[in-house]
Amino acid sequence: MPVEIWHNPGCSASRNALALIRHAGIEPVIVDYLKTPPSRDRLAEVIAAAGLRVRDAIRAKEKLHAELGLDDPSLSDDALLDAMIAHPILINRPFVIAPAGARLCRPLEVALDLLPPLTAPFAKEDGELVIDADGRRAR
Template sequence: MSKTVIYHNPRCSKSRETLALLEGQQQDIEIVEYLQSPPSVTELTTLLKQLGMQPRQLLRTKEALYKELQLNNDNLSDQQLIEAMCANPKLIERPIVIKNNQAIIGRPPEAVLDIL
């Protein structure tokens, strides 16, 4: 059985609900507390490919930091957005679950069942 990886924030209710759902599915889980161990640019780029998303789609636009860093600027490149998320991981939407090279955001938590 391949591992199920969750990019988890224990303070987030959706992240906790998703982790509980995975545990209930008897998954071999690897928990990545991404606020303590942010992904590298390479890791985040891979995650985006697995998610089938553009960097802007993974940004938490309601975070105060999003406005402070002026990330709503359409002139920013994908690379700049990825670097901003790596430097400030709380800007990354959560939770992200990866299984067999596929990734999905656990919003709602039940969405992760599609890749298990």
């Protein structure tokens, strides 16, 4: 099974996750979920595989979240999934799906649990060190 990333190229967290996967020597399947959203079943499956509740996988900071009233605690998972499929911008990112499991990679370091051990240093695009010169997590 190849590594897959649900990617938004306009998101620094997503770009950093993609760079980290490539740094591990893996060329992932890149799913631009804004253009090609997952099916409702696939979205629910990946959220469950990541060990999340549906509400944890929705992008609450997105303006549309408030406009649609998605912060209403009485909304069911089905209603939230429907909103995420209708408006893929509401899917939090980046999700990484790998043989070792699925994770919402926020913070980025969560992705390290899905990748082979890294031996070379890696820094985010803002310069923050993730893997040090000895191949250890920087924090």
